[in-house]
Amino acid sequence: MSKIVFPAETLELVKKIIARYPEGKQKSAILPILHLAQAEWKWCSPEVMDYVGTLMSISPIEVYEVASFYTMFHLEPVGEHVIEYCRTGPCCLMGGVEVYDHLKKRLKINTGETTKDGKFTIKEVECLAACGWGPVFQIREKYYMHLTNEKVDQIIDELSK
Amino acid sequence: MKILTEHIDVPNIDTIDVFMKHGGYSAVKKALKKMSPDEVTEEVKKSGLRGRGGAGFPMGMKWSFLAKPEGVPRYLVCNADESEPGTFKDHYLMWKSPHTLIEGMIVSSFALGANTSYIYVRGELMYVIAILEKAIQEAYDKGLLGKNILGSGYDLDLFVQPGGGAYICGEETALLESLEGKRGNPRNKPPFPAVKGLWQCPTVVNNVESIAATSWIVNNGGDAYAAIGVGRSTGTKLISASGHIKKPGVYEIPLGITVEDFIYSDEWCGGIRDGHKLKAVVAGGSSVPILPAELIITTAAGEKRLMTYESLSDGGFVSGTMLGSGGFVVMDETACIVHNTLTFAKFYHHESCGQCSPCREGTGWMDKVINRIEHGQGRIEDIDLLVDVAKKIEGNTICPLGDAAAWPVAAAIRHFRDEFEWHIEHPELATKPGAVFMRKGASWTK
Numbered sequence: 155m156s157k158i159v160f161p162a163e164t165l166e167l168v169k170k171i172i173a174r175y176p177e178g179k180q181k182s183a184i185l186p187i188l189h190l191a192q193a194e195w196k197w198c199s200p201e202v203m204d205y206v207g208t209l210m211s212i213s214p215i216e217v218y219e220v221a222s223f224y225t226m227f228h229l230e231p232v233g234e235h236v237i238e239y240c241r242t243g244p245c246c247l248m249g250g251v252e253v254y255d256h257l258k259k260r261l262k263i264n265t266g267e268t269t270k271d272g273k274f275t276i277k278e279v280e281c282l283a284a285c286g287w288g289p290v291f292q293i294r295e296k297y298y299m300h301l302t303n304e305k306v307d308q309i310i311d312e313l314s315k
Numbered sequence: 316m317k318i319l320t321e322h323i324d325v326p327n328i329d330t331i332d333v334f335m336k337h338g339g340y341s342a343v344k345k346a347l348k349k350m351s352p353d354e355v356t357e358e359v360k361k362s363g364l365r366g367r368g369g370a371g372f373p374m375g376m377k378w379s380f381l382a383k384p385e386g387v388p389r390y391l392v393c394n395a396d397e398s399e400p401g402t403f404k405d406h407y408l409m410w411k412s413p414h415t416l417i418e419g420m421i422v423s424s425f426a427l428g429a430n431t432s433y434i435y436v437r438g439e440l441m442y443v444i445a446i447l448e449k450a451i452q453e454a455y456d457k458g459l460l461g462k463n464i465l466g467s468g469y470d471l472d473l474f475v476q477p478g479g480g481a482y483i484c485g486e487e488t489a490l491l492e493s494l495e496g497k498r499g500n501p502r503n504k505p506p507f508p509a510v511k512g513l514w515q516c517p518t519v520v521n522n523v524e525s526i527a528a529t530s531w532i533v534n535n536g537g538d539a540y541a542a543i544g545v546g547r548s549t550g551t552k553l554i555s556a557s558g559h560i561k562k563p564g565v566y567e568i569p570l571g572i573t574v575e576d577f578i579y580s581d582e583w584c585g586g587i588r589d590g591h592k593l594k595a596v597v598a599g600g601s602s603v604p605i606l607p608a609e610l611i612i613t614t615a616a617g618e619k620r621l622m623t624y625e626s627l628s629d630g631g632f633v634s635g636t637m638l639g640s641g642g643f644v645v646m647d648e649t650a651c652i653v654h655n656t657l658t659f660a661k662f663y664h665h666e667s668c669g670q671c672s673p674c675r676e677g678t679g680w681m682d683k684v685i686n687r688i689e690h691g692q693g694r695i696e697d698i699d700l701l702v703d704v705a706k707k708i709e710g711n712t713i714c715p716l717g718d719a720a721a722w723p724v725a726a727a728i729r730h731f732r733d734e735f736e737w738h739i740e741h742p743e744l745a746t747k748p749g750a751v752f753m754r755k756g757a758s759w760t761k
Contacts, residue, residue, distance in 0.1 A: 174474040176388070176431075179514055181496035185479045189438065223498040223668075224479025226438050242400045243601060243658040244557040244644050280482065280662050281400040281601075282439055285642070286555060286563035295441035 158205045164190055168209060181212060184220050188227055193294075197228035225279065233268040233275035235313050238292045241278045244285035249302075253289045254278075256303040260310055273314065316543055318531045318551045319524065320567040323411045329446060331453035334414040340459055342530035346422045347467040350533070355426035359529055361537025363549035368394055368485070368522030369600060369640040371624050374529075380509040381427055382517040390518040391424045393434040393526050394490055398482040400601035400662055401642025404553035405523035407565040409436070409443050413450035417473065419526040421459060422533050424471050427519055431472045434523075435490050438477040447475050482666035486714045487520040489668065500670045501714035524553050545571035548623035552638070554583075558645035561585035574598075574620045574627075575612050578645065591647035594759040595730075598627055599639020601659045602719030604726030605652070606636050608758050632726070648759040651751045652734045656727040657685045663720030674717040677708035681724050688735060691742030698735050702728055 175182040187206055195202050203217040221227045239254050261274050268275040284290045287299035327333040346355050360375030397405040424432045436444050454460045462470045478484050484493045488502035491513050512518025532540050541549045548570040557563045562585040579586045587593050596611040615634035620626050627638045664682040669675045684697050705721035737752040738745040753760045
């Protein structure tokens, strides 16, 4: 990992985000900035969180306590593509369990693990608010809906290229 | 009758020009140029619109609680942290027609005297956040946001705030904590957000669908809105329909249609998928009590159940449920109630913020005990143990997540105790893949 500093255009964006809140309330920017940091460095390492703290002039512990509360922030290294599948009721009714089992078999890893080549991580998440379009998983901001074993294979093939 | 989704399938309705061509932002013009903030509030009160996030509290009344001390900013925060399993209506509305929400935000902010408002969207919906931000920029460019909107002298800045993946932030005080950049631990009430909310300033927090409905109310009047629906269930409601139906999706219904119609009519869910029969419904999102087929179609008193707040709760928790968020999950005879209850119990265990012991510990217990029943290691006394744990959580926590966790477990046992018993007494059958208990003589039993 190279030196932890946002590119210039992201720093501009950070300034704009901080300006959304009244004077003295800049701590509100922590979630948006953590999202930017994770997009930049894939996961929120202690070094990344320290950098976010420095940017916001708050202590590192204030960043850790927030990042560790919200499930979207990866506090351990992850693969290039993080597949987050919805394991809650409605997606299971639509055959989610079978599809996710297929995904795990296909990638030869379990939930919470990363493939040896560092390409994929599978994570189990709670309801993604897409129940009528289930089973569903998410890779970064993209939703993949109405999943079937065949669809999962296609997606993995595409991302493996 | 469609209020929120009338134009939702028009191509490019997410762009401001197309949206305005279909009458969009007319409510902003009317409210800001011809009405006072109090007049807007009065129409919302008259409409009888009730909070669409799940609680069903009258929106106009909530607005009227807002403290208005001189020189202190007030805030409107839109709760778009939609995370209740079974619910995806706000996701759909913001994705398809972002301006519908933005128009409502302007009208509502004007009524409340807020000059800065926030839309708190669950972080997983990053692509929806991008859609909203683009739409907000379009509204600024047209002079519908910013300083001196349409020459009215009213200023409003509108921002989108991403969450970080926490169901609890849908609880309004947890949402405010999160918006302040903290962990989403709910606050003790009072003080209520209307007095001390965001940064200790008076704040109203409303659901996406509620805010979106205010534009129509401004345009057509509160009385016209109240004319739709039945009794105290006025207007239309977005229902997220999922599970074993022919046509899952989001439907805008006039409140008051029968549940039977909603499930079986081609206008809505289109019936149960071919060759299967209705077994159970979770009518208002994962937290509300599950009901077996016979009790969801008719009340215990034998009346047709309606899609209204009152009719769905008829019979209380003995034989009724709640409209909640309108997350309507339909199950046919292939659904295992124990497994489904386990997924909900896991959900609440994962999403408990950990602040109150009954919820933090109780959700973990329920998860563990149902898990062992599901995997063939249950004991018959586990069923009463679950009921006991649920009772000890309910009503004993700072926020309603505790109740939300307890109710689905208690209701599953209330209506499907025999299914839990079967799992415990016949583990060798129950743990076979796809095995489901068939109640003798039930309408769904084949």
